[in-house]
Amino acid sequence: MSSDNSVSLETTSTSLSEDPLNVAFEDIDYTVRSGILAGGRKTILKNVSGCFNAGELTVIMGQSGAGKSSLMDILAGYTKPTNGRLLLSGRLRNEKIFRRRSCYILQDDKVQDTLTIFESLTIATQLKLGNHVSTEQKKRRVEEIITSLGLSRARNTRAGSLSGGQKKRLAIGLELVSEPSIMFLDEPTSGLDSSISKQLIFLLHLLARQGRTVVITIHQPSAALLRMVDKLYAVVGGRCAYTGSVAGLLPYLEQLNLTCPPYHNPVDFLIEICNENANALVEHSQNGKCEVWSEYNPIETDDNFVENNIKNEEVYLTTLPAPKEDSTNKILLKMKSTYSNPVWKQFATLTRRSLLSLWRNPSFTVMITGIHCSMALFIGCLFHNIGEDAKYVRDSYNMLYFSLMFLMFTAFSSVSIHFPDQIPVVRREHFNRWYTTGAYYTSTLASTLPTQTVCTLCYATIVYYMTGLPLDAMRFATFSWTLLAVSYVALCIGLLNGSIFNIKNGVVIGPFFIMPFTIFSGFFLRYSDAPSIFRWMFHVFISKTRLSGPSFCYIWNGSTQIALLRLVLPLHIPVQVYSRH
Numbered sequence: 001m002s003s004d005n006s007v008s009l010e011t012t013s014t015s016l017s018e019d020p021l022n023v024a025f026e027d028i029d030y031t032v033r034s035g036i037l038a039g040g041r042k043t044i045l046k047n048v049s050g051c052f053n054a055g056e057l058t059v060i061m062g063q064s065g066a067g068k069s070s071l072m073d074i075l076a077g078y079t080k081p082t083n084g085r086l087l088l089s090g091r092l093r094n095e096k097i098f099r100r101r102s103c104y105i106l107q108d109d110k111v112q113d114t115l116t117i118f119e120s121l122t123i124a125t126q127l128k129l130g131n132h133v134s135t136e137q138k139k140r141r142v143e144e145i146i147t148s149l150g151l152s153r154a155r156n157t158r159a160g161s162l163s164g165g166q167k168k169r170l171a172i173g174l175e176l177v178s179e180p181s182i183m184f185l186d187e188p189t190s191g192l193d194s195s196i197s198k199q200l201i202f203l204l205h206l207l208a209r210q211g212r213t214v215v216i217t218i219h220q221p222s223a224a225l226l227r228m229v230d231k232l233y234a235v236v237g238g239r240c241a242y243t244g245s246v247a248g249l250l251p252y253l254e255q256l257n258l259t260c261p262p263y264h265n266p267v268d269f270l271i272e273i274c275n276e277n278a279n280a281l282v283e284h285s286q287n288g289k290c291e292v293w294s295e296y297n298p299i300e301t302d303d304n305f306v307e308n309n310i311k312n313e314e315v316y317l318t319t320l321p322a323p324k325e326d327s328t329n330k331i332l333l334k335m336k337s338t339y340s341n342p343v344w345k346q347f348a349t350l351t352r353r354s355l356l357s358l359w360r361n362p363s364f365t366v367m368i369t370g371i372h373c374s375m376a377l378f379i380g381c382l383f384h385n386i387g388e389d390a391k392y393v394r395d396s397y398n399m400l401y402f403s404l405m406f407l408m409f410t411a412f413s414s415v416s417i418h419f420p421d422q423i424p425v426v427r428r429e430h431f432n433r434w435y436t437t438g439a440y441y442t443s444t445l446a447s448t449l450p451t452q453t454v455c456t457l458c459y460a461t462i463v464y465y466m467t468g469l470p471l472d473a474m475r476f477a478t479f480s481w482t483l484l485a486v487s488y489v490a491l492c493i494g495l496l497n498g499s500i501f502n503i504k505n506g507v508v509i510g511p512f513f514i515m516p517f518t519i520f521s522g523f524f525l526r527y528s529d530a531p532s533i534f535r536w537m538f539h540v541f542i543s544k545t546r547l548s549g550p551s552f553c554y555i556w557n558g559s560t561q562i563a564l565l566r567l568v569l570p571l572h573i574p575v576q577v578y579s580r581h
């Protein structure tokens with residue numbers, strides 16, 4: 001390690017936070033429903049307790065399915081326990097205040113692949129820091145984080161091209177923007193090789209030494225990682241098998257006549273024997289209440305070891321200040337608000353980010369535009385000049401119907417498939433109080449609408465011209481707006497579908513969602529002919545068209561009877577296209 005690094009390590013180990021926050025939990029139970037039909041309940045956590053201190057790096061470990069992630073979710077406030085108490089520095093915790101001082105980085109968290117590290121951090125400061133923080137201060141914060149996390153050389157690299165370790169560091173940096181005092185990370189080392197894992201744990205060790213409470217889950221930490229860990233919390237079958245320092249683990253096991261073989265990692269040994277000795281271990285640790293082993297050689301991590309063994313390490317926290325209560329939090333508390341910025345500002349920043357992402361990755365936009373233009377040319381050739389002769393009115397009708405269906409399905413499926421990709425990013429950012437879901441959905445719509453509008457207008461212009469429909473501005477406007485309205489509504493329903501289902505389920509269930517719009521469009525079955533018990537469906541499904549008797553014959557050649565679309569949207573954007581004579 002460079003001399004710079006060693007200086008930083010000394011500095012950081014002493015620079016404890018002014019306001020350390022300890023996380024504790026008592027008698028936590030967590031049960032879930034096991035199957036809708038069975039009606040039974042499955043117990044995942046049973047009466048567990050524990051305490052994680054500021055300035056320490058705590059690892060929650062245990063076999064797969066032991067309940068580590070469930071415990072972490074509860075501690076981070078992601079899920080609610082069935083029973084039990086959650087405490088912050090000895091007092092019953094206020095969830096709003098707690099959420100302002102903490103962050104949670106989930107296992108499958110993603111970052112915006114199309115943005116560079118610098119851009120991602122800049123946007124994070126704009127969303128997470130309030131107006132009272134000046135632009136200069138925000139820029140300084142970005143630079144501090146980039147330098148501290150050793151990301152300087154990659155600052156202008158897009159996140160999609162970063163290594164796994166750099167991505168994880170970026171995800172941590174994004175949350176450090178608001179200086180959280182408590183950090184939860186679920187399986188931060190999953191998918192990383194041992195050397196990168198070591199670097200990441202070293203970073204978390206340094207962040208803890210600055211006075212933060214850092215809690216992570218790791219399935220089975222290696223001996224190298226354990227040297228940087230202050231506290232272990234072992235889970236077996238939803239109960240606590242051990243809580244205390246790493247050095248305390250062997251004497252603890254020996255008290256139970258469980259002797260770890262020489263040269264064996266005590267953690268591996270604990271994992272191996274914990275199932276058959278679960279009851280004894282849980283009883284001995286008092287299910288997490290026994291704190292004796294935490295005092296056994298407390299904070300036993302060997303900083304010299306860390307310093308000497310993390311050579312060529314890029315990470316150092318020279319420029320990152322120790323955590324303190326961000327003034328934003330005090331202002332938010334006074335305003336009784338959860339978010340640092342007003343919704344309109346969240347919307348503006350998110351729209352800018354989405355448009356930048358679209359600009360950076362134009363292949364999808366180019367493909368969608370290409371599909372609309374090619375289909376328009378194909379339809380134009382198929383129905384060439386039908387608008388000039390009234391005998392082709394049936395074809396005009398078919399062409400209109402096909403156009404509506406084509407635009408509805410393309411708009412619907414493009415967002416249904418594209419949107420689920422974004423869910424992990426949105427989940428982390430929304431949970432960590434970057435923005436409201438309303439701001440996110442409206443910004444997604446706002447950034448998708450320009451492409452949809454251009455594609456639909458290209459389609460409408462080509463088809464209108466090639467089919468020889470009368471060159472009348474009002475008719476063209478009505479035709480275009482009808483197609484636009486249908487595609488906008490399909491877009492909203494696609495977003496709804498994409499936000500409810502993953503890609504696989506969305507693709508299967510999507511047509512089921514959209515088919516009623518076809519059936520109740522009025523093309524196949526007229527409102528007046530439908531059995532009265534089904535008539536309400538014409539009002540619920542958006543594409544109800546009123547095409548009646550003689551006026552139908554003039555749809556393209558003269559007087560126009562046009563669709564009335566009654567739109568009931570998840571985003572409460574009612575759109576109506578009225579007919580015009």
Ligand SMILES: Nc1ncnc2c1ncn2[C@@H]1O[C@H](COP(=O)(O)OP(=O)(O)OP(=O)(O)O)[C@@H](O)[C@H]1O
Pocket residue numbers: 032033034042044062063064065066067068069070071219
């Ligand atoms: N909502 C749920 N419904 C049913 N079972 C659940 C639910 N959540 C968790 N479980 C079950 O509870 C157990 C503990 O899950 P959890 O994800 O907390 O384990 P874990 O220790 O984090 O495992 P891993 O290391 O594999 O991620 C598992 O058997 C899991 O299947």
